[in-house]
Amino acid sequence: MFEFAIMLLPVAAASGWYVAFRHYNAKLKKPSNEYEGFFKGINYLLNEQPDKAIDVFIDLLEVDDETIETHLALGTLFRQRGEVEKSIRLHQNLIARPQISLDTRANILNELGLDYMRAGLLDRAENIFLELEKMELHEVNAVRQLLSIFQQEKEWLKAIDYATRLESIEFKKQPLLLSHLHCEAALLYRFEEDADIIKSHLRKALKIDPLCVRVNIISAEIEVAKGEYKQALKLLLKIMDQDRKFVPVFIDLILNCYDRLGRSKQKFDFLSELQQNNESTIVVSRFLDVLLEHKGLEEASAFMHKKLRQHPSKSYLKLYAGITRPDKNTELEFLKSIIKQFDNDVQNFQCKQCGFTSVDLNWCCPSCQDWGVIEPIEI
Ligand SMILES: [Zn+2]
Known part of the structure; x- marks a missing residue:
C-alpha cells in the first residue's frame, strides 16, 4: 500500500503540473499535440523514468511566475523522496531560464540550496545562501542554513555570528x-x-x-x-x-x-558527601577506594554490603565482589563468573531531546544536532 502511495506521488505532482499546463495552454492557445507530450511525460513517470519525464515537462511548459509553483513542487517532491540529483537538475534547469523575476529567482535558489544541503554539497549550498542573504530574500532560512553549514564545517567564529543573527531575526x-x-x-x-x-x-x-x-x-x-x-x-x-x-x-x-x-583528607570528605546522594557506580567505586585506604577492609566491606542491600545492582555486586576475599567464600567465585558476563554494556549518556544514547559524552547530539541536551544516565 505504501509503495503504491509513493508511486502515485509524482502523478499527484504531475496533475498539478497538468492544471498549470492547461491554464497556460488555454491562454496561449497552444496546439493540441502538446497534450500528447504531456501524456508522454506521465507515461515516463509511471514507468519510473522520471529523468525523461522531467525533460518532457520542462520542454512542454514555459517557466513564468504563474507556472513556477508547479515546477518547484515537483522539485521539493523529489528532494523529499531522497532523489536529490533529480531535484538539483530540475532547479538548475529552472534557474538557467531567462526572463524570471527576482523573487522567482530567489525561490528557485532557495530550493537549490536545500538540494545541495541534502546532498552534502556544503560549498555550493554556502554560495547560494550567501547570495540569498545579499538579496535580502529568504533571509531567515538563509541564515539558518548558513549556521548549520558553518557548524558542520567547524567554522565556529562564523557559526557564532550567524547564531547571533538568527537570535535577533527570530527574537528567540x-x-x-x-x-x-x-x-x-x-x-x-x-x-x-x-x-x-x-x-x-x-x-x-x-x-x-x-x-x-x-x-x-x-x-x-x-x-x-x-x-x-x-x-x-x-x-x-x-x-x-x-x-x-x-x-x-x-x-x-x-x-x-x-x-x-x-589533600587526602579533603578528597575523602568530598567523596563521602558526594556518595550520600549519588548512586553512580563510579562515585561509589571511588569512595570505596578511599574507604579502604583510610578505614580498612572491614569498614569498606560493611559499607558495600549495606549499599548492595539498599540498591541491589550488577555494578554494586561487582564492587562488593572486588573487595571480598574469594578464598573465604566459594560462593563468591560463582558470583564473579556471573558478574563477568554483564560487563560494561551500559549506555552512559542520553539525549533528553530525542532519546539518543551513547557511551561517550557528546556536547552536540549526533542525532538531533542540538547542543547541551545530552545528560549522563549511568556511570
Ligand atoms: Zn538528540
Missing part, C-alpha cells in the same frame, strides 16, 4: 547553542600562547549560559595543563552548583587535583 534566545559555540571557539585557540582570546570566549559562554558545565571543564583542563591544580579544582567544584549530574563524569579529573595537591 538560544543560550545552549551559543554557549557551546563559544566553547568550541575557545578550544580553537587552546594550543596558542595568547590565553586572552580563550578566556574571552569562555567568559562569553558563561555569561550566556551560567549553567554551562563545559566552560568550567575546559578552564580546569587548561589549568591542569599548566600544573595549576588549586585553580583547576576550584573551577571543577563549581560544577556541583551548576549540574551535579556531571560530577561523576569528571570525577577522576577532580580526584587527580586532590591527589596532586596532597
Whole structure:
C-alpha cells in the first residue's frame, strides 16, 4: 500500500503540473499535440523514468511566475523522496531560464540550496545562501542554513555570528547553542600562547549560559595543563552548583587535583558527601577506594554490603565482589563468573531531546544536532 502511495506521488505532482499546463495552454492557445507530450511525460513517470519525464515537462511548459509553483513542487517532491540529483537538475534547469523575476529567482535558489544541503554539497549550498542573504530574500532560512553549514564545517567564529543573527531575526534566545559555540571557539585557540582570546570566549559562554558545565571543564583542563591544580579544582567544584549530574563524569579529573595537591583528607570528605546522594557506580567505586585506604577492609566491606542491600545492582555486586576475599567464600567465585558476563554494556549518556544514547559524552547530539541536551544516565 505504501509503495503504491509513493508511486502515485509524482502523478499527484504531475496533475498539478497538468492544471498549470492547461491554464497556460488555454491562454496561449497552444496546439493540441502538446497534450500528447504531456501524456508522454506521465507515461515516463509511471514507468519510473522520471529523468525523461522531467525533460518532457520542462520542454512542454514555459517557466513564468504563474507556472513556477508547479515546477518547484515537483522539485521539493523529489528532494523529499531522497532523489536529490533529480531535484538539483530540475532547479538548475529552472534557474538557467531567462526572463524570471527576482523573487522567482530567489525561490528557485532557495530550493537549490536545500538540494545541495541534502546532498552534502556544503560549498555550493554556502554560495547560494550567501547570495540569498545579499538579496535580502529568504533571509531567515538563509541564515539558518548558513549556521548549520558553518557548524558542520567547524567554522565556529562564523557559526557564532550567524547564531547571533538568527537570535535577533527570530527574537528567540538560544543560550545552549551559543554557549557551546563559544566553547568550541575557545578550544580553537587552546594550543596558542595568547590565553586572552580563550578566556574571552569562555567568559562569553558563561555569561550566556551560567549553567554551562563545559566552560568550567575546559578552564580546569587548561589549568591542569599548566600544573595549576588549586585553580583547576576550584573551577571543577563549581560544577556541583551548576549540574551535579556531571560530577561523576569528571570525577577522576577532580580526584587527580586532590591527589596532586596532597589533600587526602579533603578528597575523602568530598567523596563521602558526594556518595550520600549519588548512586553512580563510579562515585561509589571511588569512595570505596578511599574507604579502604583510610578505614580498612572491614569498614569498606560493611559499607558495600549495606549499599548492595539498599540498591541491589550488577555494578554494586561487582564492587562488593572486588573487595571480598574469594578464598573465604566459594560462593563468591560463582558470583564473579556471573558478574563477568554483564560487563560494561551500559549506555552512559542520553539525549533528553530525542532519546539518543551513547557511551561517550557528546556536547552536540549526533542525532538531533542540538547542543547541551545530552545528560549522563549511568556511570
Ligand atoms: Zn538528540
